[in-house]
Amino acid sequence: MAKYGRIDKLNEEKSNKTIYNREIFSLLFKYIFRYKRYLIYAILFVAVITPINLIIPYFFKNVIDNVVFKKGYLYKNSYEVSHLISMKEINLLLKKARFLVGDKYFIPSSSLRYLSKKEKTQLGEKGIISKDEFVLIEKPVLNDEIKLRFSELIRNKKLYLYPNNIYLLNINSLSNFKVSELLKIRQKDLKRLEIFIAVIFLLLIIQFFSSYLQILSLMKLSQYAMRDLRKDLFAHIMSLKVSYFDKTPVGRLISRATNDVETLNEFFSSVMVTLLQDILIMLGIAVMMFLVDLKLAMIVIAAVPFMIGLLVLFRMKARKVYLLIRTKISSLNSFLNETISGIRIIKIFSAEDKNYSKFKKHNLSLFDAQIKQLYVMAIFRPLISFLRWITIAFIVCWGAKGIVQGKVSYGILVMFIAYIERFFSPLHEISEKFDIMQSAVAASEKILSVLKESDTERLETDNFNSIKIQSITSNNNYDKNHSDSGALLYSDSSKKLKGRIEVKDLYFSYRSDEWVLRDISFSVEPGQTLAIVGRTGVGKTTLINLIMGFYIPQKGEILIDGMRIDKIPLNILRRNIVSVMQDPYLFSRTIKENITMGLEYDEKRFFEAIETVGLREFMEKRNYNENEMVMERGATFSAGERQLISFARALYVNPSILILDEATSSIDSETEQLIQNALEKLVRERTSIVIAHRLSTVKKANKILVIDDGKVVESGTHSQLIENRGLYYRLYSLQFAY
Template sequence: MRAELVRQQKHRADKHVMRRLIAYLMDFKKSLALAFGMLLIATAADVFGPIIMKIFIDDYLTPRHFPWGPLTLLAAGFIGLYAISALFNYFQLLSFQKIALNVIQKMRVDVFSKVQYLGLTFFDQTPGGSLVSRITNDTEAIKELYVSVLSAFISSGIMIIGIFVGMFILDVRLALICLILMPFLTGLTWIYGKLSSKVYRTTRVKLSQLNAKLNESLQGMAMIQAMRQERRLRREFGKINADHKSAMLKSVRLNALMLRSAVYSVYLIGLMMILSFFGIQSFDHVVQIGVLYAFINYLDRFFDPVNTIMQQLNIFQQALVSAERVFGLLDDDRMAPVQIGTESPSIREGKVEFRHVTFSYDGTTDILKNITFTANPGETVALVGHTGSGKSSIINLLMRFYPVIHGDIYIDGKPLPTFSDNELRNRIGLVLQDSFMFVGDVADNIRLSHQVSDDAVKKAAKFVQADQFIEKLPDKYHEVIGERGATFSSGQRQLLSFARTMALNPKILVLDEATASVDTETEEAIQSALEKMRRGRTTIAIAHRLSTIQDADQILVLHQGEIVERGTHQSLLKEKGLYYKMYQLQHGRMAKGTSLMQ
């Protein structure tokens, strides 16, 4: 009962996927109709070829009657049909291919666009390699559906119908006998489709796991080599690869059995039926050699499209599985939080308020608990605490990377959800610990896609003192930056991220351990740049080095998701609580007898 229920659900899911795949074709209805018309003409030309040969054999060759006029017409007709078939087959195939490529281009844009607007919750729960596999390998498999399977199924189906039309024209009885083969072929197709779907589903899953493991290995190669994890990773990769190979071998065995042996056996049965029919008929009547030739020719042509359909079924099954995964991505509702309402307020002062905010990533474990604080315009509020205390989560909520479920966040007295994305991204500047650089040049990485002039780019770079190293580059602001800015030092990348932020002149500045990964010499330049950036702006800063936030207007000390202490640097030192212990530990002057475990 359960197996039947699963089968029905799978069948409904496949039908739903097919409807969505066909829906993508509807944007190209005119081109599809034209291609379909050319296919009909090409198929008709193919079908009438054997009929002309039948006329030649029975009416002229067998009786040895060779009048030049009719024979010339027959030859011209045969050659003309061949030329029409070749010409229209070329154009219909070209048309179907163009339609397929246009469809898959649109689908890839849809998938990529959807990914851009998914929330960080999705990326937290989805391995990067698996996501890459969906966008590349799965869409490539769907492309093969449109490019290969679509034209093959349509052309083969029309060819089979055309062949039966030709058979009925020649001999109704023999055509009816050949129809007996259809249930056998339909059964083979159904069995193959049922078996291959399971095999290819497993194959796609294992390929996705391979990509995920490969992506993880490449991302962490330095750590793998440093910790001597090469053998473990190779063993894990080998296990997934072996599972993938096993699934592929099942596919090979299935194809060898169903696509060749089984179909050829049905072909032999059909051939024996035709020869037996003419053999029995020869006892009482003269056999028409032309009809015999035409039927055998039709039988050969009949099994060509059948074989084509069977061979394309494996691609069809792969495409269905891949389409299911791609549509699952397109239907994913874990979207990035968006504006609620139509008020669209503006950020003018930069006042930030957290009111009783409690937050959980998984809906079970609270990462933040009853967080309440206010950052007044122009003030600097520093967040400190041990790893996992919730500092970055506060930043994530302020940037609206995650929705606030319990509590409220206000900017200038307006609820955070009422602001548009453009207003938040343009008026809140974010500087992360690890600055991401895009492939392009220096100016492009400062400007990004914003409407920022060259003068404004240079002014922003000069403001944060990034111009000092940019001017020394061979091509200055047109210096090419490779992937992730690997040719630049961490300090240079950080200064570029500062310039990128200042180019938009934000009202609120968010710093996520902006100096944690730079050397002491570079830190001085960065601290100088940060001091200038903070002037006249509300600043929320996560501090790794406590010495960098001693001048903060307010320091919030977090522990296990709660604010346990708050005040200025001096007032917190006087309390001799958690902040005092962290500060003493960093400066190597832990008071005698004081223990962090107290």
Template sequence: MRKCSIKLLFKKIFNYKKELIKGNIFAILATITTVIVPLFIPLLIDELLLHKSNTLTSFVSKYIAPMTLIGYLFFFLVLAIFLRFLGVVFSTNQVRSMLLISKNISLDIRESAINHLKRAQLKEYERFSPGAITSKLVTDIDTIDNFIGVTVGKLIVSVLILLFTSIILILINLKLALFIILTNPIVIFFTAKMARKVGQLKRVQNRAVEEFQEELNDSLELFNQIKAANKEDYFFSRVLKKAKKLKDISIEFSYKSDRAMRLSIFTFLSGYELFRAVSILAVAYSDLSIGLMLAIFGYLWIMMTPTQDIINFQYSLATAKAACKRVEDIFRLSLEREVKNPKNPFNKEVEIRVTNLDFGYEKDKLILKDISLEILPKAKVAIVGPSGSGKSTLANLIAGFYEPDSGDILYNKISYKEILPKDIRQNIYLILQHPKLFNDTLLFNLTLGKNYPKEEIEKAIDLAELRRVVESLKDGLNTIVGKDGVKLSGGERQRVAIARMILSNPKVVIFDESTSALDVHTEERIFSNLKEFLSKRSVITIAHRLSTIESSEYIFVLENGKLSDRGTPKELLKKDAGYFAKMI
């Protein structure tokens, strides 16, 4: 089911009945005050100068007071200004009502998209760059917001003005009115065809914006590495290349949409000139008065803005459709499974059993093949293997970030399919080699916003060998660590991640090269500090460094996505040709 489409947008608009009714009432009042005014001066010309009728002057004389020519002019001038002021007030309130609707709908779409992202499978999420998702959540939803708040709001007023104006024109002269009314759709049909092409160009432009944001985000996020490699010119030239591409596409879009708009205006103005010529003929060959002819000219001019708004609506509709299609990409991300009557096997020590597991990021390309292993409660195991063998992928699967393509993962003999993914992640803590930190305080990066007793935080700091780091910082735990923790060294960031894990108090801990940036002595102190803490938990260690895995009781060797060997360190050392023996 689609979550973003034009049909759904209009359905959402009608959900705000109170604001919609209020907005439409203001639109009707604004229309009435707008379409009455152009009648005053033309009728006064007929009555005061040409003496053809006395409808307006008789009404004023009867219900207000008899006046001189100047008096009538002054009275209707004041009345016209007052009505125009009322029109502004009513229009402003109508726009406010539509903006309230549009802002609520755009917030609703953003909330839905963000909530969908929260529950999306990590494997699916990783198909997009942060820049691509940001573009969809900001640029595209802003396009939809503008379509609802401005374009649809104007459309309501425009249709009402055209309707009321058409009624007045029919009352003035039926034949001339029908000629004007029936030729207007030709202009709208002509512009609708051009609007579709503009919509396609808008999709291309938004994609170019996304590509530029992706390239820029990557270069800014990896700025330190780019500097270290002296590759600023190369990487930022790529950013500029995308910027130039965006410029070229934006010029093409702006030029072609403006050209289409001007052609539409030209068509309408040509019709306007034709209508004026026909009106003059009507004065010459019918009983149409000069005053009413001027009124028709006025109403033709009034019709120009709403007709233009209807033309603009078609272009905005095309761009909103394109934006909806791009936002829909987020809603197409597969979600983590929902579990009816979920079980929680983590109320005791955890045994993990992997059976015949296959997994690949792409359907036809498996990373892990037929993996079967068992990790007993409180066991200390290591997974070793060359780079690219699938060690981190297996860790992500065990920790509940990915799901197998086939096979099973059992936690205390309960399949992962019967357990909520968040429960798996809550109890199995994966510490990454390159932990990400928020541009916030060190305290926030330790607690991630959760309230812990001060004693627990202090204990975690000591166990993770962070005490000296905290004391060296000017503001201590309240120090802002910078984007991705740039103010901390790689080893310090890894210690923050370890402290985070301690506070989380998981049942199983996975170290995925989590101490690779630490010197051997600091690493030894941390594991010495954690000895009691880890003794009550299962520990899985992924590492290339022998010192990191030497305390492991059992080792699994992973090569080319398959378990090529397994055993205790002593058993594996006896096999001279094995990967573990080569590590030694």
């Protein structure tokens, strides 16, 4: 079975490829656009988070270059330089320079880093810039001793004093001072450092809250969207015709509403906006690096092809194993599902060992697939790490060389290292995000194929319509709608039909190849009982399904009270016809809910119903009240007890037409005798169709229809048919005689 499941899945995946991408896109965004304000918030936060990520390393650079290492050259404004460096460059330098007094400027070393050492020496020899570097000191706090040494340095031309209490100290003389003295001298810069730290701290706080709010709005967006999508999916699935469920495995539909929706959730909450943000940050970093230092930027960019190659390789490998794992998980799931559901049969035939070894096989192949994934996963992160550190090492080497040559500042080096960290960090997840994206497309394809299934019941007269509308308009409290849906099913259908059934020239087939029912005609007057008799598989249940409106006949028509059933609103039709099947389905809800089936609870009617069918006596014996939970589709009840509940269900609805489809075959003869009166009462008060093996109601029926091979072969009352000595007589003498 698991094997078939897999083939089925493959087919399913193939056939879905025909759905256009545009539709997938519009499905994804239809649900998001309802909550677009959260999307807008999230994108607004991108506009906050991205610049902060870019600016912090740049801040580091400025702190180091302009506060810590505030060195530069004394520059004398002179046009003699023009043969060494161009006027344009001079003007550029002067823009970054600090005017001191007269024709004197202070030019930070970082502004001169594009000049070679030779050019700098030449400029120094001409007296255009100072030979040595100087440290700019603003408003130092001086004690007597330092004052004394300062005046000596001034005399030796190692220190210059300019207006506004600005000193320029030859960098070689820094070693004349102790650390404590330097701290005093450079107090102003230390203040600046504090301000820088405060600003960075503030930026980090802003980033923290922005990220927090961004994640929150994305999660909200996603949860709202998924809630709506699940609602619409559920409403749509509920609205599909019974025939859709004949051909669609239940597990697949469940997976649509759970796994596939969850994949989309992941996409919305952790990929959509964050991927955009990651890419923006990476681009921004690249731009910043190029603006600050071309050569170092080139080194980092040189790592990009390796990065991309690694990602592509990884994605190829990872996708393969990911798909493998998914198929293994789904086959293990279906195996478990089947085995656990069929545990009784397995025990009866002592097939535990066989199943255990089958399970071991499934388990092992899942394990193997997981191990494969492990190897791929385990190598990826270390590889990215490796690449990052190699890049950092190159940057440090080149940067250090540049520092020695005066071409790179300490600040730039620090900035680059910080940028590389940030540049590589999204890579860890980016590949995962691409996978989620791809899965999201696949998931929406599958969800779409369900949502697009147009084989729905008549919506225009149908109250499923109201569920649908509700699910779109109401944003709050899914649970409320959820539990209400049962009530909507039968609401507002108080119109009571009289119950005259007329079937005319009916032809029907499930598949196109052969008729299951041929040329069936009969009628039942209100309040009368029709019995249908025939061998297994002749089409009795099919006829009932047609009267219930589950399927549409190819030819002929079914009239109730003279109206074609496809003209009767479905809620009215279903409210007026109730069928009790051989194997009734119980929900894992309370006994009460199983009987009222979402109809308004009426205590008197409820107790009357359970009393009439003898359920009350049974409940008292078991000490159950009406709020007792039915476990696992009624596994704790006997088949007969389950049937009693379904009789009570029919009685509670009080339909105009009652159909009993071999409803008593799972009830033992003793119980049958007990509920005989109730049954007779049940059928006497309304139009009834009874399909039965050994029920005496068949004998009492106003008319008996004998079906064979999809056709009515005999009809009449019991005594007429016995007299006929036809099929009925033979069946009767075989089965009904007791």
